[in-house]
Amino acid sequence: MRKIGLLGGTFDPPHHGHLLIANEVFHELELDEIWFLPNQEPPHKEKSDLITTEDRLNLLELAIKDVSYFKVETIELERSGPSYTYDTIKQLKDRYPDNLFYFIIGADMIEYLPKWHKIDELIEMVSFVGVNRPTYQEKTTYPIIHIDIPEFHVSSSLIRERIQEGKSIRYLLPDSLINYLKENHLYESK
Incomplete structure (x- = not known):
C-alpha cells in the first residue's frame, strides 16, 4: 500500500506555506508522495477569479517541479461545481484502490469539519x-493526526494584496512563481 498525502486548495497563488506544510507532513508520516489538489470551486469560500485555472495549474507545477515526491492531481478540475472532498476521495479510492490517503487540513478546517459534506x-x-495554524483551536471529536508545522504567516490573499499594492512578495513564494506572475501581469491592479 502506498501512502499518499493530499493537500487541496485554490492555490491562488501557491506559496512557501503550502510547500512547507506538504514537506513537513511528507516526512513526519513517512509518505510515498504528496498530491496537490487544485480545486475548481471551493465549497467553503469564493474563488478569486483573478487568474485562470490554467494559470493556477501552471503556478502549482512550477512550485513543485524540483521535488520528486510532489505531484499535481487534477481530479477536482475535471469536475464542474463545488469541489467536495467526499466526491474527490471516493473517485481517488476507485482509481487507486491500493493507496492509503491522508487528507491534510489546517486548524481552521478542523473547527469546520462538522459542517463538511458527508x-x-x-x-x-x-x-x-x-496542521497547526495561528489563532485557531485544534479541538474536534473527529479522529485527526496532528502535526506541528513551523509557523510561517503567509496566505494567498496576502500575496494578492501585496501585488496589488506594489509591495514585495520576495521570499513568500518561489522566485519562478514571482517571475511568472510578473511576466503575465497576474493579480496586478486593473
Missing part, C-alpha cells in the same frame, strides 16, 4: 491530518 462517511474513507 463528513461521517468521509471520516471512514480517509485519514485527516491537521
Whole structure:
C-alpha cells in the first residue's frame, strides 16, 4: 500500500506555506508522495477569479517541479461545481484502490469539519491530518493526526494584496512563481 498525502486548495497563488506544510507532513508520516489538489470551486469560500485555472495549474507545477515526491492531481478540475472532498476521495479510492490517503487540513478546517459534506462517511474513507495554524483551536471529536508545522504567516490573499499594492512578495513564494506572475501581469491592479 502506498501512502499518499493530499493537500487541496485554490492555490491562488501557491506559496512557501503550502510547500512547507506538504514537506513537513511528507516526512513526519513517512509518505510515498504528496498530491496537490487544485480545486475548481471551493465549497467553503469564493474563488478569486483573478487568474485562470490554467494559470493556477501552471503556478502549482512550477512550485513543485524540483521535488520528486510532489505531484499535481487534477481530479477536482475535471469536475464542474463545488469541489467536495467526499466526491474527490471516493473517485481517488476507485482509481487507486491500493493507496492509503491522508487528507491534510489546517486548524481552521478542523473547527469546520462538522459542517463538511458527508463528513461521517468521509471520516471512514480517509485519514485527516491537521496542521497547526495561528489563532485557531485544534479541538474536534473527529479522529485527526496532528502535526506541528513551523509557523510561517503567509496566505494567498496576502500575496494578492501585496501585488496589488506594489509591495514585495520576495521570499513568500518561489522566485519562478514571482517571475511568472510578473511576466503575465497576474493579480496586478486593473
